[in-house]
Amino acid sequence: xxxxxxxxxxxxxxxxxxxxxxxxxxxxxxxxxxxxxxxxxxxxxxxxxxxxxxxxxxxxxxxxxxxxxxxxxxxxxxxxxxxxxxxxxxxxxxxxxxxxxxxxxxxxxxxxxxxxxxxxxxxxxxxxxxxxxxxxxxxxxxxxxxxxxxxxxxxxxxxxxxxxxxxxxxxxxxxxxxxxxxxxxxxxxxxxxxxxxxxxxxxxxxxxxxxxxxxxxxxxxxxxxxxx
Amino acid sequence: xxxxxxxxxxxxxxxxxxxxxxxxxxxxxxxxxxxxxxxxxxxxxxxxxxxxxxxxxxxxxxxxxxxxxxxxxxxxxxxxxxxxxxxxxxxxxxxxxxxxxxxxxxxxxxxxxxxxxxxxxxxxxxxxxxxxxxxxxxxxxxxxxxxxxxxxxxxxxxxxxxxxxxxxxxxxxxxxxxxxxxxxxxxxxxxxxxxxxxxxxxxxxxxxxxxxxxxxxxxxxxxxxxxxxxxxxxxxxxxxxxxxxxxxxxxxxxxxxxxxxxxxxxxxxxxxxxxxxxxxxxxxxxxxxxxxxxxxxxxxxxxxxxxxxxxxxxxxxxxxxxxxxxxxxxxxxxxxxxxxxxxxxxxxxxxxxxxxxxxxxxxxxxxxxxxxxxxxxxxxxxxxxxxxxxxxxxxxxxxxxxxxxxxxxxxxxxxxxxxxxxxxxxxxxxxxxxxxxxxxxxxxxxxxxxxxxxxxxxxxxxxxxxxxxxxxxxxxxxxxxxxxxxxxxxxxxxxxxxxxxxxxxxxxxxxxxxxxxxxxxxxxxxxxxxxxxxxxxxxxxxxxxxxxxxxxxx
Numbered sequence: 001x002x003x004x005x006x007x008x009x010x011x012x013x014x015x016x017x018x019x020x021x022x023x024x025x026x027x028x029x030x031x032x033x034x035x036x037x038x039x040x041x042x043x044x045x046x047x048x049x050x051x052x053x054x055x056x057x058x059x060x061x062x063x064x065x066x067x068x069x070x071x072x073x074x075x076x077x078x079x080x081x082x083x084x085x086x087x088x089x090x091x092x093x094x095x096x097x098x099x100x101x102x103x104x105x106x107x108x109x110x111x112x113x114x115x116x117x118x119x120x121x122x123x124x125x126x127x128x129x130x131x132x133x134x135x136x137x138x139x140x141x142x143x144x145x146x147x148x149x150x151x152x153x154x155x156x157x158x159x160x161x162x163x164x165x166x167x168x169x170x171x172x173x174x175x176x177x178x179x180x181x182x183x184x185x186x187x188x189x190x191x192x193x194x195x196x197x198x199x200x201x202x203x204x205x206x207x208x209x210x211x212x213x214x215x216x217x218x219x220x221x222x223x224x225x226x227x228x
Numbered sequence: 229x230x231x232x233x234x235x236x237x238x239x240x241x242x243x244x245x246x247x248x249x250x251x252x253x254x255x256x257x258x259x260x261x262x263x264x265x266x267x268x269x270x271x272x273x274x275x276x277x278x279x280x281x282x283x284x285x286x287x288x289x290x291x292x293x294x295x296x297x298x299x300x301x302x303x304x305x306x307x308x309x310x311x312x313x314x315x316x317x318x319x320x321x322x323x324x325x326x327x328x329x330x331x332x333x334x335x336x337x338x339x340x341x342x343x344x345x346x347x348x349x350x351x352x353x354x355x356x357x358x359x360x361x362x363x364x365x366x367x368x369x370x371x372x373x374x375x376x377x378x379x380x381x382x383x384x385x386x387x388x389x390x391x392x393x394x395x396x397x398x399x400x401x402x403x404x405x406x407x408x409x410x411x412x413x414x415x416x417x418x419x420x421x422x423x424x425x426x427x428x429x430x431x432x433x434x435x436x437x438x439x440x441x442x443x444x445x446x447x448x449x450x451x452x453x454x455x456x457x458x459x460x461x462x463x464x465x466x467x468x469x470x471x472x473x474x475x476x477x478x479x480x481x482x483x484x485x486x487x488x489x490x491x492x493x494x495x496x497x498x499x500x501x502x503x504x505x506x507x508x509x510x511x512x513x514x515x516x517x518x519x520x521x522x523x524x525x526x527x528x529x530x531x532x533x534x535x536x537x538x539x540x541x542x543x544x545x546x547x548x549x550x551x552x553x554x555x556x557x558x559x560x561x562x563x564x565x566x567x568x569x570x571x572x573x574x575x576x577x578x579x580x581x582x583x584x585x586x587x588x589x590x591x592x593x594x595x596x597x598x599x600x601x602x603x604x605x606x607x608x609x610x611x612x613x614x615x616x617x618x619x620x621x622x623x624x625x626x627x628x629x630x631x632x633x634x635x636x637x638x639x640x641x642x643x644x645x646x647x648x649x650x651x652x653x654x655x656x657x658x659x660x661x662x663x664x665x666x667x668x669x670x671x672x673x674x675x676x677x678x679x680x681x682x683x684x685x686x687x688x689x690x691x692x693x694x695x696x697x698x699x700x701x702x703x704x705x706x707x708x709x710x711x712x713x714x715x716x717x718x719x720x721x722x723x724x725x726x727x728x729x730x731x732x733x734x735x736x737x738x739x740x741x742x743x744x745x746x747x748x749x750x751x752x753x754x755x756x757x758x759x760x761x762x763x764x765x766x767x768x769x770x771x772x773x774x775x776x777x778x779x780x781x782x
Contacts, residue, residue: 053256060263067270083295179270190263197256 338370451496
């Protein structure tokens with residue numbers, strides 16, 4: 001058992017000892033308790049239905065992604081002139097106007113990041129359910145990127161929110177939010193939930209299982225030893 | 229598949245709640261379904277909000293900006309201009325406007341578009357608001373049922389909206405004159421409507437006006453209504469001096485139309501929208517227009533028709549009953565016939581004559597005209613004005629004309645003609661000249677000279693007599709004659725005075741009378757004695773015996 005731990009992990013995993021970390025307060029308790037003795041919340045070894053939830057939310061995000069880019073994100077009424085702009089139109093306008101950095105920022109924050117996040121989460125789900133066999137290094141890097149990117153994908157909504165709040169100059173200029181903004185907000189929120197519902201520990205569980213399967217059969221048995 | 233713990237030892241730790249057989253489909257899948265619903269609803273909302281796109285063709289896109297210019301209906305925004313592009317022929321612009329979905333039912337047949345720009349004209353000032361807000365496209369919904377998506381915009385705004393109730397008429401004129409959109413229409417000098425637009429007919433034969441009569445006056449327009457142009461100042465000089473007629477000041481500046489029913493005509497039924505009327509050049513023309521030509525005839529003139537123009541009157545003994553429609557050889561359909569007579573097509577309104585006559589004339593298969601022609605009805609060209617040389621066609625009965633009858637040229641009835649007017653005059657003069665030429669002028673002249681000579685001699689004798697007379701008169705003896713006469717008269721007077729009661733003659737006369745009386749007395753005694761003794765004259769008073777005859781003396 002020692003050599004296994006030494007080869008795979010230094011310390012025994014919580015799952016191997018039927019110890020579950022509380023989702024709320026983080027206290028490790030035996031799963032037999034069902035409820036956290038400290039805060040009373042349900043105890044799970046892993047996030048329940050994690051991959052299914054993640055995938056469902058990702059699908060929702062992908063669906064929202066279409067209207068978010070097709071519909072105008074805001075309507076600018078400027079001295080009787082009505083301008084409706086989708087995200088891509090806005091970006092193209094900035095690009096044409098020579099504001100390349102802003103165009104790049106918008107492109108990255110509004111188009112690229114949500115798309116990348118969706119793809120990355122899909123990829124992670126695939127890896128967690130054993131359909132892909134990436135190296136642990138790639139897995140961790142992609143997970144890190146997903147976590148990092150998620151924070152920045154609200155930029156557009158933030159900008160629109162500020163504009164709507166500030167640019168209310170009566171008849172001269174009014175900015176109203178468009179249906180695209182709603183869809184875009186949904187994309188961001190749903191991907192955030194999706195990322196939240198994903199349990200990264202599944203990745204390592206899967207990797208461990210595969211390692212043990214590929215190297216020798218008794219490994220999983222030995223791993224279960226502490227449980228029994 | 230989402231089983232979080234794939235390790236086989238799970239079966240052994242049955243106490244843990246994690247290893248329940250899980251449902252294949254988690255409740256979380258509601259979320260993407262919801263997302264699908266919301267997303268498709270958003271997209272649907274957005275595309276529903278996109279509304280119909282219309283194409284409007286304008287001559288120029290002045291003041292129109294894509295994405296900016298609004299389409300308004302009664303100043304309510306119903307859409308905006310999405311796109312402005314040049315037409316393929318580069319002669320107009322096509323404006324693509326996106327309308328609000330609620331405005332879709334405004335796009336009917338007859339819907340009109342025009343650009344509202346600031347406009348200042350003699351009759352009105354409009355669209356000043358657009359100086360600040362910029363031009364916009366006004367939409368005036370039409371009355372049609374079917375939806376149309378391509379329109380031709382008006383270059384000038386119509387004077388009235390189609391949804392303002394009233395009568396909309398079409399006026400057709402030969403020339404535009406000064407009548408222009410928004411010119412007023414008067415009835416008895418009262419403004420009752422406006423000219424909405426004017427355009428040239430497609431074939432360019434006339435000018436077409438769209439006229440609008442306000443609802444409250446629409447009943448004034450009836451079948452027999454005549455419209456005429458009242459623009460400008462009408463100056464006419466007649467026997468009673470100069471007459472100047474002016475319409476209202478506005479009509480003088482912008483032009484105007486007047487309508488009314490010609491005198492002596494029934495007004496007829498009230499017309500419907502879209503009725504066509506002729507717009508006459510002036511009131512006189514409108515008044516003269518009361519005839520409704522129903523009969524057409526072809527006249528063939530064997531003389532020049534110079535001076536006869538289309539529209540020239542056709543008169544019957546001075547009453548205008550029709551007009552000349554056309555002068556053209558094209559009415560001879562049979563090309564084989566070499567006819568050099570000039571065909572003149574006329575039309576006649578028989579109702580300008582007596583009604584019964586007209587009915588007889590118009591009746592199908594009537595021989596009324598044939599009889600009239602038999603009685604000498606002929607058409608002739610006559611000079612209407614010596615100044616202009618304008619001719620007219622005169623119908624009249626002529627005696628001593630060669631027999632003629634109604635004919636046919638193609639399917640048009642022909643009326644026989646006589647040469648008249650100058651042609652007839654010419655013929656008569658020629659005849660007179662011929663006669664003059666035929667006279668024995670030489671003999672006459674010779675006789676004349678003889679007579680002249682004789683008379684000259686006579687004259688001379690008269691002259692001599694006169695001279696002798698003068699001589700006699702100048703004779704001193706003759707001159708003394710009056711003195712003698714006076715003397716004689718004086719003597720006569722003296723003699724007369726002697727005859728007077730105190731005169732010697734009176735005394736003589738009395739004495740003579742006395743003697744006469746005595747004589748008479750003695751005569752009486754004598755007659756008595758004769759009575760007593762008739763032979764006393766021979767034998768004296770006391771004679772006895774027989775008379776003794778005496779021998780003749782030697």
